[in-house]
Amino acid sequence: MNPIYVDNNATTRVAPEVLEAMLPYFSDLYGNPSSMHTFGGSVGSKVRAAREQVAQLLGALPEEILFTSCGTESDSTAIYAAIRSNPEKKHIITTRVEHPAVKNLFEHLGKKGYRVTVVPVDRQGRLDLDTLYKNLSDDTAVVSVMWANNETGTIFPVEEIARKVRERGIVFHTDAVQAVGKMPITMADSAIDMLSLSGHKLHAPKGIGVLYVRKGTQFAPFLMGGHQEGGRRAGTENTASIIGMGRAAQLAMESMQDENTRVKALRDKLETELLNRVPHSMINGDPENRLPNTTSIAFEYVEGEAILLLMDQHGICASSGSACTSGSLEPSHVLRAMGVPFTAAHGSIRYSLSIYNTEEEIDFIIDKMPTIIERLRQMSPFWQR
């Protein structure tokens, strides 16, 4: 039986069209895009085409697109570029619900002497914008706020934040790894200075990321060496993956409508049915401003890892905000930041869909989940109380 994969915020399958576009660059077309000869040059022209495809998805200029190895590299590159371009500034701002790629870097910078403001969220995962704005100062080097949360799907008003941050002459970066491809983005009209995305979240392979850097933004390279990527990221290009990334960007534009209608309808059906059929269950996150493919549902009085393993028995693949799946002992920092009670945080399951999910799969999950939760609750000492 093929697995029913609803863990697309973790990673996505490589689209067949993307794989097809990439394959020749693993075999016959192996030239170095930086070479002077025609053999390498033909690969170089494909890399340029991919850059244009990604620029189109973001509503940006091709020269504003920097290929990296992953979302994490894009985040680190952006944040280090901002602080190294403003060495006199010692204050940085982020949120309590960032992905570890940003969260852990800010914690590291805090230990290195930076004053870090971490903006809290409310019970629905919405940002406390007053705290963010009040803390902007002449000493602030960078503000980094994710566009959409990977666990709850909550969308933050980054365009509005970016405008306020720019008014103060401060660099604004957004980790848009979950947002790109699922919602329209036009960087030309935006005040965002830098934006990170990751290929494997939108049906390109793992190992390819993108950093958008607005033209004119002060930039200090993270990797130094050759002159690739306009001297902003040295290293021979991961050509096959870049070409795959370009094709995936093109497909994302074509599928965005489907994501916002059919996928959203499937997500809503899954959510509504599970809340109806499983007592003591609730949605984590902003019910309004949310990615169309994501729902995080808390099942009270049961533990996430146990739920996931029973789901796995039925071939259903999802994620949990439970401590036990992460190797930590505390439930997800996102759910804790939102003040989700322990009764619910330990039993939270994230379902994240893609254009490849079908209604039959959603019906199957709806059919199996109540039994799984009931089985574990019958074992739980808290359920009878």
Next chain:
Amino acid sequence: MWDYTNKVKDHFLNPRNVGFIDDFDGLGEVGSLACGDALKLTFKLDEGERIADAKFQTFGCASAIASSSALTEMVKGMTLDEAAKVTNEDIADFLGGLPKEKMHCSVMGRDAMEKAIAYYRGEAEKQVEGEIVCECFGVTDRQIERAVKENGLTSIEEVTDYVKAGGGCENCHDKIQFIIDDILGNAPRAAKKPEALTNIQKIKMIDATLEREIKPALNQDGGDIELVDVDGNRVMVKLRGTCASCSKSQITLKHYVETKLKDLVSQDLVVEEV
């Protein structure tokens, strides 16, 4: 995904002895919702004072459920003295091993058995012995000492794996390391832990430390520091002289001033420039 043995998987997917014995002889409850796992254990004795039946209810991950299931299977037929000798290692061994991060599940089983036996024997509910070291999971120094001694633990990570202490905010790591070092003979244990400071004592000590230790060092480089206020554990200071305009002043503040005050006054202090 955790690497579970087939026996752990079997006891998770087909748990034995789930339930609650209404006319129980022994009852032991451990853990909590906040901690992420909890176990309620009941047993019934036969006429020969051997465990005739044991049942469990568990909130927790696969290894917590498997450990509970294994424990109930192991103790059936045992006398209470025999059951009291079942260690967490015995439970883990019965399952063919547990991932190290999950050893606390087997400790939970052992603790529940101890409580259930104490209940039967009419022994008063044991008060939590010792001083809470890990606030996040409510683990005492005695519990940590026991885990270290019984399981030969040598690192904070191992302590966390076995009793959870240190797995939350990590503020207690220094104290855990102190206990480990003490047991392993790596460091002499202090005769007595310092009492909690009153606000006045704290302010006086901060002021004295600034005057005695910190100011002279800053003065050497033409800088100075002034204590502005103390609010709880927030120490508000103003840098003066060359320190005020130094590009590395925040590093001085965090890496030198705060470290000194933490070492010499209280680990909880946070220094801020105002």
